[in-house]
Amino acid sequence: MIEILEELILSLADDDLLIGHRQAEWIGLGPILEEDIAFASIAQDETGHAQAYYQLLTDLGLPTPDEYAFKRSPAKFRSAHLVELPNFDYDYAIALMRHFFYDAAEQVRLEALRQSSYEPLAGLAERLLREEKYHWLHAHTWIRRLGHSTEEAHLRLRAAAEQLFPYAWMLFEELPNESAMVELGWIPPSSELRQRWLDKVLPLLEDIGIHLTTPSEELLLPMKGARHGLRSPYFDDLYAEMTEVSSSDPEAEW
Amino acid sequence: MASLDPRIRRAEPELWQLPERPLQPLEHWQTYEVFTLRTRGGHAQHVGSLHAPDDEMALVLAKEQFARRSPCVAIWVVPTSAILWTRPEDEDLFQPATDKSYREPQGYLHTRERLEKYRDRLKPIDP
Numbered sequence: 301m302i303e304i305l306e307e308l309i310l311s312l313a314d315d316d317l318l319i320g321h322r323q324a325e326w327i328g329l330g331p332i333l334e335e336d337i338a339f340a341s342i343a344q345d346e347t348g349h350a351q352a353y354y355q356l357l358t359d360l361g362l363p364t365p366d367e368y369a370f371k372r373s374p375a376k377f378r379s380a381h382l383v384e385l386p387n388f389d390y391d392y393a394i395a396l397m398r399h400f401f402y403d404a405a406e407q408v409r410l411e412a413l414r415q416s417s418y419e420p421l422a423g424l425a426e427r428l429l430r431e432e433k434y435h436w437l438h439a440h441t442w443i444r445r446l447g448h449s450t451e452e453a454h455l456r457l458r459a460a461a462e463q464l465f466p467y468a469w470m471l472f473e474e475l476p477n478e479s480a481m482v483e484l485g486w487i488p489p490s491s492e493l494r495q496r497w498l499d500k501v502l503p504l505l506e507d508i509g510i511h512l513t514t515p516s517e518e519l520l521l522p523m524k525g526a527r528h529g530l531r532s533p534y535f536d537d538l539y540a541e542m543t544e545v546s547s548s549d550p551e552a553e554w
Numbered sequence: 555m556a557s558l559d560p561r562i563r564r565a566e567p568e569l570w571q572l573p574e575r576p577l578q579p580l581e582h583w584q585t586y587e588v589f590t591l592r593t594r595g596g597h598a599q600h601v602g603s604l605h606a607p608d609d610e611m612a613l614v615l616a617k618e619q620f621a622r623r624s625p626c627v628a629i630w631v632v633p634t635s636a637i638l639w640t641r642p643e644d645e646d647l648f649q650p651a652t653d654k655s656y657r658e659p660q661g662y663l664h665t666r667e668r669l670e671k672y673r674d675r676l677k678p679i680d681p
Contacts, residue, residue: 332583334604338618434617441614445607 304477305418306357307378308486310368311475311527312409313353314379317369319402320346321542322387323395331392338438342399345431352428356420366554370546374531374539378475381523381532382467393456394464396446400439401468401501407436408497409487417485440504447508458510466515470523472497586612587637588620589630598630609633 323343330336354365363371382402387395410432413425446453472494481487505512526532546552583605589598601620606612612631621629640647655661 332605334606334615334619338615341618341622438614441610445611 302360302362304480304484305360305486306362307476307527308481309353309357309421310376310378311380312413313350313368314377315383315402315471316346316353316406317350318379318383318538319398320344320348320350321538322383322385323399325387326390326395329390339395339399342435342438345435349428349431352424356424359420366546370543371550374535375529377529377531377535378527379531379535380467380471380473380526382464382471384532384534384538385464385467386534386538391456391460393446393453394460396439396442397457397460397464398468399435400443401464402471403432403435403439404501405468405471405493405497407432408493408500412488412493412496416487421486443504444508447505447510454509457508461505461510461512465512466519467523469494469515470520470526473524473527475527583607585634586616586631587634588612588616589632590620590624590626591628591630592625594627596627598628603634606631 320343323339323346326336326343327340328336330339350369351365354363354368357368358364382398385398407429410425410429413421414429416422416425443457447457472490474490475481478490482489487493502512523532524530585603586606586609587603588601590601591598604612604615604619606615609631612633613629616629616631620626
């Protein structure tokens with residue numbers, strides 16, 4: 301049973317760890333100082349969330365957060381491909397749209413986890429929601445503000461939304477052994493969470509004139525299996541950079 | 555191919571030139587003054603200023619600029635342009651022409667002694 305719990309918690313933790321890393325790549329490059337600080341701070345929060353999730357496993361005698369983050373083989377990661385995507389040409393519309401999709405999903409997941417029958421997870425979700433409230437406020441305020449500003453902003457946001465939507469959709473890929481998790485009352489089915497997520501993001505996007513349609517199976521196919529260990533083509537570079545310091549001295553104490 | 559990573563390829567300085575005309579709305583952000591309350595019911599303290607495109611974003615951005623490292627239960631933001639202030643050349647408004655140190659806190663330092671002296675004077679003299 302502990303293996304099933306690990307699958308669930310790693311899927312939550314790995315998403316936070318990698319989105320934290322990708323958002324942190326924006327440090328010093330944000331469009332304006334104030335936003336740079338806010339976005340970097342959100343990235344730091346996400347990394348903290350990952351650490352708190354790994355710690356739940358450490359408490360059960362499994363590896364430590366550092367071991368999970370820095371000493372795991374790629375196939376053992378359970379992240380969705382959305383969070384592995386690089387920042388490409390550093391278009392802030394893409395950064396904001398990923399943040400918007402991701403933090404809406406995180407809110408939905410955390411709201412559901414509050415009711416989890418696995419109490420340590422329910423307690424942690426309650427705590428993380430406090431920070432998540434700000435992440436979501438930051439994300440949707442920007443999207444609405446920019447969505448109602450200029451044509452350029454609208455076009456860029458629309459392109460970002462269309463590009464990222466299939467990836468975001470796959471945040472809710474069915475987890476390995478999901479039926480057991482649902483039966484144990486740990487988490488609702490992914491398809492149900494996806495619907496709650498769609499109910500949250502689609503009206504806000506409609507409001508700024510962005511209409512998205514269900515992604516085709518063909519678009520989703522390359523991302524299938526992410527929760528089972530299939531990494532995106534971008535993972536290796538990300539992981540090499542993320543572990544560069546820790547692997548330079550594996551015995552170091554932090 | 556040249557890298558797209560802005561940490562490697564820096565923007566061309568000519569892109570930073572401002573146009574030779576007044577800036578239009580949405581081309582620049584205004585500044586806001588930020589105040590925080592450390593405790594509920596406490597008084598708001600000015601903690602600094604920031605750039606934001608509108609009132610709502612000013613609140614959103616102020617939270618991470620000014621409430622990260624010290625206790626905070628609420629934030630106020632005010633457009634800097636909404637604040638009226640006296641001019642530096644009017645600093646003399648605040649300089650008294652005569653000694654008004656009695657109005658300052660140390661002006662009250664010896665009040666008790668003086669009061670006691672006065673009471674002593676009022677005491678009826680024993681026959």
